[in-house]
Amino acid sequence: MLKLEKRQYDSRRMALLSPLIAILLTLITGALLFSLLGHDPFNALYTFFLAPLSDLYGWTELGVKVTPLLLCATGLNMCYQAKIWNIGAEGQFIIGALAGGWVGLSFPDVETYWMLALVLVFGVLGGMLWAGLAAWMRTHFNANEILTTIMLNYIALYTLLYAVHGPLKDPAGYNFPESAQFGQYITLPPLIGDYRMNISVLFALLALVICWTLLSRTLLGFQIKVLGEDRAATAFAGFSEKRITWWVMLISGGLAGLAGISEVAGPIGQLVPQISPGYGYTAIIVVFLGRMSPIGILFASILLGMTYMGGEMIQMDLNLPKSITGLFQGMLLFFLLASDFLISYRIIPANKLSWART
Amino acid sequence: MGAMKQLELINITKHYPGCIANQGICLSVEAGEIHAILGENGAGKSTLMKIIYGVVKPDAGQMLWQDHEISVKGPAHARQLGIGMVFQHFSLFESLTVAENIALSLPKQGCSSLSELSRRIIQVSRQYGMELDPERKVYSLSIGEQQRVEIVRCLLQDIQLLILDEPTSVLTPLEVDSLFATLRLLADRGCSILFISHKLSEVQSLCDQATVLRGGKITGTCLPSQTSIEQMARLMVDEDTAISKSYPRAEGQASVLVLNQLSYQPEEPFAMPLKNISLDLRAGEILGIAGVAGNGQGELLKLLTGEYLGAAGEIEYMGEAIGKLPPGERRRRGIAVVPEERLGRGAVPNMSLAMNDLLTGYTCDLSRFGWLNWKTIVAHTAAILAKYRVKSDGPLAQAKSLSGGNLQKFIIGREISQQPDLLICSHPTWGVDIGAANLIRDELISLRDAGKAILVISEDIDELYQICDRLCAICHGSLSPIRNTDSVSINQLGQWMAGEFDTETPATPFQEAVHA
Numbered sequence: 055m056l057k058l059e060k061r062q063y064d065s066r067r068m069a070l071l072s073p074l075i076a077i078l079l080t081l082i083t084g085a086l087l088f089s090l091l092g093h094d095p096f097n098a099l100y101t102f103f104l105a106p107l108s109d110l111y112g113w114t115e116l117g118v119k120v121t122p123l124l125l126c127a128t129g130l131n132m133c134y135q136a137k138i139w140n141i142g143a144e145g146q147f148i149i150g151a152l153a154g155g156w157v158g159l160s161f162p163d164v165e166t167y168w169m170l171a172l173v174l175v176f177g178v179l180g181g182m183l184w185a186g187l188a189a190w191m192r193t194h195f196n197a198n199e200i201l202t203t204i205m206l207n208y209i210a211l212y213t214l215l216y217a218v219h220g221p222l223k224d225p226a227g228y229n230f231p232e233s234a235q236f237g238q239y240i241t242l243p244p245l246i247g248d249y250r251m252n253i254s255v256l257f258a259l260l261a262l263v264i265c266w267t268l269l270s271r272t273l274l275g276f277q278i279k280v281l282g283e284d285r286a287a288t289a290f291a292g293f294s295e296k297r298i299t300w301w302v303m304l305i306s307g308g309l310a311g312l313a314g315i316s317e318v319a320g321p322i323g324q325l326v327p328q329i330s331p332g333y334g335y336t337a338i339i340v341v342f343l344g345r346m347s348p349i350g351i352l353f354a355s356i357l358l359g360m361t362y363m364g365g366e367m368i369q370m371d372l373n374l375p376k377s378i379t380g381l382f383q384g385m386l387l388f389f390l391l392a393s394d395f396l397i398s399y400r401i402i403p404a405n406k407l408s409w410a411r412t
Numbered sequence: 413m414g415a416m417k418q419l420e421l422i423n424i425t426k427h428y429p430g431c432i433a434n435q436g437i438c439l440s441v442e443a444g445e446i447h448a449i450l451g452e453n454g455a456g457k458s459t460l461m462k463i464i465y466g467v468v469k470p471d472a473g474q475m476l477w478q479d480h481e482i483s484v485k486g487p488a489h490a491r492q493l494g495i496g497m498v499f500q501h502f503s504l505f506e507s508l509t510v511a512e513n514i515a516l517s518l519p520k521q522g523c524s525s526l527s528e529l530s531r532r533i534i535q536v537s538r539q540y541g542m543e544l545d546p547e548r549k550v551y552s553l554s555i556g557e558q559q560r561v562e563i564v565r566c567l568l569q570d571i572q573l574l575i576l577d578e579p580t581s582v583l584t585p586l587e588v589d590s591l592f593a594t595l596r597l598l599a600d601r602g603c604s605i606l607f608i609s610h611k612l613s614e615v616q617s618l619c620d621q622a623t624v625l626r627g628g629k630i631t632g633t634c635l636p637s638q639t640s641i642e643q644m645a646r647l648m649v650d651e652d653t654a655i656s657k658s659y660p661r662a663e664g665q666a667s668v669l670v671l672n673q674l675s676y677q678p679e680e681p682f683a684m685p686l687k688n689i690s691l692d693l694r695a696g697e698i699l700g701i702a703g704v705a706g707n708g709q710g711e712l713l714k715l716l717t718g719e720y721l722g723a724a725g726e727i728e729y730m731g732e733a734i735g736k737l738p739p740g741e742r743r744r745r746g747i748a749v750v751p752e753e754r755l756g757r758g759a760v761p762n763m764s765l766a767m768n769d770l771l772t773g774y775t776c777d778l779s780r781f782g783w784l785n786w787k788t789i790v791a792h793t794a795a796i797l798a799k800y801r802v803k804s805d806g807p808l809a810q811a812k813s814l815s816g817g818n819l820q821k822f823i824i825g826r827e828i829s830q831q832p833d834l835l836i837c838s839h840p841t842w843g844v845d846i847g848a849a850n851l852i853r854d855e856l857i858s859l860r861d862a863g864k865a866i867l868v869i870s871e872d873i874d875e876l877y878q879i880c881d882r883l884c885a886i887c888h889g890s891l892s893p894i895r896n897t898d899s900v901s902i903n904q905l906g907q908w909m910a911g912e913f914d915t916e917t918p919a920t921p922f923q924e925a926v927h928a
Contacts, residue, residue, distance in 0.1 A: 271786075273779045276770060279763070286757040289719045290749075291771045292739030 142203025144334025150311025153180025181311015664694025
């Protein structure tokens with residue numbers, strides 16, 4: 055018989071191994087699933103993960119998926135370091151897209167690239183506003199940010215739906231719930247050639263570097279981490295919990311808003327009801343899979359980006375539904391949480407159990 | 413004294429990963445004997461008691477209970493055998509009554525009804541001279557009374573061995589006397605008592621036998637009545653540690669900290685409101701505040717650090733009203749604080765010592781315009797570790813990996829390294845071994861002699877007498893008069909700690925409970 059025993063110290067090795075175990079278990083379960091559905095599991099996994107990356111187009115499309123994930127995850131990581139559970143990147147993403155898009159669509163005749171800058175700034179501000187609402191409710195009414203941010207996600211989504219069905223609907227759009235196409239001066243330029251991947255991928259990488267410097271080299275970053283570890287010590291040292299909450303929520307919201315506006319002022323090119331395939335939620339998985347570290351988050355966002363690509367590929371090639379993407383993301387999170395248990399506990403043979411009882 | 417052996421331990425050994433808690437412990441306790449277990453923190457006293465009470469299983473060794481070999485399967489089994497234990501930290505539900513709390517711990521057949529149980533509680537508590545009202549809610553009891561609940565809970569069952577883990581650390585001198593009377597009564601009736609303590613004078617006056625542990629091993633046994641305190645202390649510590657020191661008193665200079673009628677009503681339930689506290693702390697002196705835990709010390713400390721904010725004028729520091737300043741601003745003005753809880757307030761358990769150095773050192777030169785230079789910080793931490801002889805794996809070791817005494821040395825070192833003008837210290841040597849305690853006291857004295865003001869809040873009366881120039885006591889949120897240490901008798905201080913001094917507010921019902 056096997057028994058679980060609490061480790062004396064958390065295992066660092068297991069903390070790093072845990073995501074790899076989770077990925078492995080996801081692949082095995084995925085293979086099992088595909089074979090139950092009557093497909094050759096190896097071929098299906100190849101189609102899901104590797105086939106989309108067989109050419110340059112595939113790699114640039116991966117960049118398109120990774121950019122919003124990386125932006126949202128970088129911001130969320132700031133919150134999660136402080137153990138402030140912002141689940142609202144999705145809503146902040148949508149409001150960022152809506153605010154930026156609204157400004158861009160309001161001045162269709164201004165033909166200067168300053169317009170693009172203005173659109174981006176409004177995207178950031180929109181996200182900050184949405185996160186700021188939750189920060190305000192948290193700091194003034196002690197309202198749990200998990201609940202408020204989730205609820206704000208729905209309000210954001212319905213605000214977007216109202217906008218594209220109403221005030222921002224393209225008059226020349228045959229009554230489809232879509233805004234007009236964004237013009238040249240409010241569209242992000244592509245990074246290479248004619249591919250959809252644009253310069254926002256650079257924003258994402260820059261944000262990652264800046265946020266990481268903030269966390270590891272500045273007093274504010276230190277205060278964020280202290281708040282995450284120990285509230286009593288935060289108060290004792292004289293760090294203001296409210297101030298830190300505002301900072302991380304605004305940074306997180308701003309980056310999610312930037313992700314949102316980069317999506318509509320980039321690959322999508324207009325406001326539509328479906329501007330996010332759940333990037334804001336998937337970014338939560340990215341942060342935890344990436345162990346809240348910069349390199350980890352980068353790799354995790356690439357992996358999760360691949361699940362989006364794979365879902366589309368598998369729909370085209372194997373005639374399976376695209377929602378396989380969600381299935382893979384869910385399995386990944388599930389297995390990650392399960393194997394994280396082994397960071398603090400270990401499995402040992404029952405007869406070796408030491409007699410520490412409480 | 414009965415010659416029958418109540419309990420005998422033979423070669424009890426217990427290893428934890430990385431440390432030996434008990435090694436070959438042999439111990440025998442006769443019926444009706446009060447047996448002291450002496451030793452510094454980490455000597456293995458608590459582990460040994462937990463083995464007897466069945467909380468921890470030994471790796472090797474035998475345990476004989478009334479001459480039969482047994483293996484205690486758990487606390488419930490221990491209670492069935494007639495072994496009771498009162499832990500240092502009580503396990504009572506504050507919102508329940510005394511009787512309800514006791515009912516929870518009794519076996520099912522033990523209590524037919526609450527009223528029947530209440531009668532038995534009154535009967536037993538009278539019998540042993542520990543008056544208890546079974547209908548009172550636990551939160552309204554003083555710490556001493558809560559301890560009675562724990563003891564009565566043990567007495568309600570047919571008890572033959574009572575284990576007490578540092579029972580006097582939370583009591584006033586008066587309460588200690590009444591506890592000892594009860595324990596002697598119990599022993600006369602044949603109940604054996606294992607008494608864990610590091611207060612040697614108490615052991616001397618109460619116990620028949622003493623066993624001294626150091627580093628998990630027995631280093632000696634003695635008859636406390638025939639052994640001097642110095643000899644017992646010598647058994648507890650390494651050869652080269654000085655056992656006690658005396659320091660010359662000092663006279664304070666200019667006022668540094670003035671409290672003007674400081675009153676505070678905390679928001680938390682069960683927290684102690686402070687009433688009209690006035691004091692005047694001067695440069696170059698150590699002022700001690702004695703008192704039993706939970707009489708407002710925590711609230712006073714939080715008001716002084718700025719974790720609670722009161723009225724501006726009630727706290728004056730160097731002539732400036734600072735009652736409304738947040739903690740960081742106060743630190744920048746030269747106030748350093750050593751809080752009561754080391755892990756979880758004074759230090760972040762999962763962070764490195766260097767980060768914990770920065771935790772309060774950020775107000776000094778450890779950060780520049782919000783930027784951190786980790787090299788400087790690590791070097792600064794390393795200097796503290798070296799100067800205060802903190803045993804650790806270096807500046808990058810996690811705070812939680814340090815023993816309590818070492819962490820306390822680090823925290824005191826950290827605060828002193830900021831060159832404060834005012835150091836506020838809560839329980840400076842609580843749970844610290846004798847060697848480290850001496851070092852900490854030396855540092856406090858030399859800081860005082862450098863002309864700084866020091867406020868010490870402590871429950872350790874011996875220590876207060878040792879290092880303080882002036883003394884007072886806090887009880888139910890009020891402060892006693894402040895006198896020069898040498899003119900305060902221990903009886904006087906004991907009365908102050910029990911609230912017997914003139915205050916401008918009428919006595920609360922709680923105060924009477926302490927007199928009882």
